Amino acid sequence: MNTARHIEQLLYRHQCVGIPGFGAFLTETKPARLDEAAHTFFPPAKVLSFNPLLKNNDGLLASHLARAERLSYDDALDRIAQDVAVWRDALIAERRLTLANIGVLSVNAEGNLVFEEAGQVNYFTGAFGLSSFVSPAIRREVLAVVGEDAEEEAPIVLVPQRTESRQWLKYAAIFAIGLGTSGFFGNRYYQGRIAEETEIVQAEVQKEVGNRIQQATFFLEAPLENVVLPVEKTWKPxxxxxxxxxxxxxxxxxxxxxxxxxxxxxxxxxxxxxxxxxxxxxxxxxxxxxxxxxxxxxxxxxxxxxxxxxxx
The missing domain is CATH 3.30.70.1070 (Sporulation related repeat)
Incomplete structure (x- = not known):
């Protein structure tokens, strides 16, 4: 069945592949998904379906078959018609037709065609080289929490205070207090002078900034042009x-x-x-x-x- 092999090739590049007088195979792209229960990752793929109502000849399959087999367009249509006749005989005799790498067509109790995808080939070229894989669940260890009662308190060590003192340390302490007092009052006076001079400088700066703002003139030489953002039209294939x-x-x-x-x-x-x-x-x-x-x-x-x- 050369027709089935050419249908398989066209499914990689087209969303709809019609078979004149028989029906059409349709594809729909599904995103990657995760089966959490089985811990399995699946890449994006094309899902196949079959519509027996689309029996018109859109020329896609016949043109591809003519180029591949080096036939005329009419001879390619005849070849497709022959294979379709074989398919119909198989469905009547066995009520089942298997197309390799595409799926299985069968006749149900109501006499309607039912399609079951083979699922062996991913026709989505964007997922080339990707396959499903299983990632085992990650086991995490739970650390025990230690209560505050289990913490050990650091012992307190008492150091006895020496009561001995030397006479010359008294005079050293008095001398140090004198130096500290004079330094304190001198430092207060120095800081006060710096604060007064800082306020004077800040006032002068603020006055100069105010004069410059009053003299400034703001204008635009030319108005800005309106920005038009292109809106992409919805693609309807x-x-x-x-x-x-x-x-x-x-x-x-x-x-x-x-x-x-x-x-x-x-x-x-x-x-x-x-x-x-x-x-x-x-x-x-x-x-x-x-x-x-x-x-x-x-x-x-x-x-x-x-x-x-x-x-x-």
């Missing part, structure tokens, strides 16, 4: 396409018709084949786009299809 036209006039008429009907219609960029697509509207998430696509198909027919574009 999912488009519900009403049709793609070879004549730009036809695309403009459909665009005006959808706008008059109340849709947020858009003229998308022309394709490489020179077609002018017109969409009912664009959406930021895949779930919003799928819900809108189902509503439009119910109310306006089944011609609408989903287009996914990449950020430039």
């Amino acid at each position: 999912y488009h519900i396409v009403a049709g793609a036209f070879r004549e730009e006039g036809n695309a403009q008429r459909v665009f005006e018709k959808l706008t008059a009907q109340g849709f947020a219609a858009e003229r998308l960029e022309p394709t490489r084949k020179g077609l002018y697509p017109v969409s009912y509207g664009s959406y930021a998430t895949l779930s919003e786009a799928q819900a809108a696509l189902d509503t439009i198909r119910k109310q306006h027919g089944g011609e609408a299809w989903l287009l996914v574009t990449k950020r430039h």
Whole structure:
């Protein structure tokens, strides 16, 4: 099954890979996570899902298969149709289809297709080289707290005071007191003079600062320009396409018709084949786009299809 191998290659680079006449595989990027119960870290990854309603040919798979196998575009479509027929026979006979590295498709009791992701390959290229790992829990020791009662008090040592004195120490003490008294009064006088001179200098400085402030003139030569901050527009990669036209006039008429009907219609960029697509509207998430696509198909027919574009 060469088709399954090419689908696997496209899942690394695209969020939606459609198989004409069968369905589409969708991807959604999930951030890294931690399983606290199992102490396991998981890297960011793409989660796969399958939508059997997206059966239109968006040209992605056929173009990739034609380039890889060096086939014409029509031959690539024939090769895909052959593999799809084999897949349908397997689902009818065994009610189960296994696509390597992608997942398992099975038919439930109600006759609906159920997809189970294989989970063996991480298609998120940003997590290349990362894998899940288990980190055992860290064991921390609890230190016992010692109460204050257990602290030992330092012993108090009493030193007896000597009562002996010498006669000459009296005269030395009297002489030291005299020097201290004269130094004290002299120091008080010196400090008082310094304080008076400091106040005089501070008053002069304050007076000079006040004169300079009164003489100063403040003006702006030119007003400042307004600063305009760019606001990034929300990127909406999912488009519900009403049709793609070879004549730009036809695309403009459909665009005006959808706008008059109340849709947020858009003229998308022309394709490489020179077609002018017109969409009912664009959406930021895949779930919003799928819900809108189902509503439009119910109310306006089944011609609408989903287009996914990449950020430039």
